[in-house]
Amino acid sequence: MNATPSTYEPRRFRANVPFYARYRLGYPDSLIGRVSKAIGLEPGARVMDLGCGPGLLAIPFARAGMKVTAVDPEPEMLAAARSAAEGAGVPLEIREGSSFAMPRDMGIFKLVTMGRSFHWMDRAATLKMLEGCVTADGALALFHDTHPRTVENKWRQCLHEISNDYGRAHSAHVRESESPEYRTHEAMLLDSVFCAVERVGVFIRRPLTADDIVGLAFSLSSSSPEKLGERASSFEQELRRGLAYLSPDGRFVEIAELTAIIARRS
Numbered sequence: 001m002n003a004t005p006s007t008y009e010p011r012r013f014r015a016n017v018p019f020y021a022r023y024r025l026g027y028p029d030s031l032i033g034r035v036s037k038a039i040g041l042e043p044g045a046r047v048m049d050l051g052c053g054p055g056l057l058a059i060p061f062a063r064a065g066m067k068v069t070a071v072d073p074e075p076e077m078l079a080a081a082r083s084a085a086e087g088a089g090v091p092l093e094i095r096e097g098s099s100f101a102m103p104r105d106m107g108i109f110k111l112v113t114m115g116r117s118f119h120w121m122d123r124a125a126t127l128k129m130l131e132g133c134v135t136a137d138g139a140l141a142l143f144h145d146t147h148p149r150t151v152e153n154k155w156r157q158c159l160h161e162i163s164n165d166y167g168r169a170h171s172a173h174v175r176e177s178e179s180p181e182y183r184t185h186e187a188m189l190l191d192s193v194f195c196a197v198e199r200v201g202v203f204i205r206r207p208l209t210a211d212d213i214v215g216l217a218f219s220l221s222s223s224s225p226e227k228l229g230e231r232a233s234s235f236e237q238e239l240r241r242g243l244a245y246l247s248p249d250g251r252f253v254e255i256a257e258l259t260a261i262i263a264r265r266s
């Protein structure tokens with residue numbers, strides 16, 4: 001168990017749950033397949049999704065035949081993951097916990113995944129802890145999404161500018177990631193036992209509406225309804241005005257790369 005820092009907020013995403021489950025990008029089966037092939041996962045292999053949220057990774061791996069344990073500190077996220085698994089007709093083992101307070105008797109896994117969650121952890125301590133959770137021939141996979149600077153994604157600039165006016169730029173994780181002293185996930189992995197690192201990714205293109213973008217905004221920790229409080233309504237109105245200026249018909253396009261950093265022991 002890692003020492004818990006004062007900045008740790010286990011229920012940080014409790015107000016985001018319905019927005020996160022509906023509006024965050026899911027991970028395509030093609031990416032899950034590439035990661036599984038690279039690691040040599042066979043049906044029945046044990047996978048832990050650490051910081052599972054509503055199951056955006058856990059469910060695709062379970063659908064691929066893996067035996068998945070989904071771990072998250074937020075009970076409402078776990079309830080969403082359980083509901084989504086039932087809807088998908090796949091089994092999940094649901095455990096409440098985190099990198100700071102792992103459930104007991106977890107056993108070991110062929111793969112530990114983290115989807116947009118590693119940056120919330122004490123990364124060095126988490127990697128040390130995971131040494132005892134991953135088989136000798138197993139791996140970690142850190143999943144994320146990035147958005148190229150292309151005109152189709154101009155709406156993201158609008159979202160970021162308005163979010164910055166409402167405090168995004170001052171949030172701790174944004175300040176840290178934009179600091180010249182920041183160390184990337186890859187750098188942290190290269191300093192760990194899991195220092196054989198590679199990346200795989202796939203690009204997606206999908207249509208969006210203004211409602212989708214507002215929902216995405218509310219799924220983010222820096223602009224959640226709980227974080228914004230009484231300003232949530234004015235934030236939404238300002239965001240919708242900015243989006244209407246960009247696209248009067250309310251239609252948008254998102255181009256993103258869904259990536260996985262795979263890390264094994266050398």
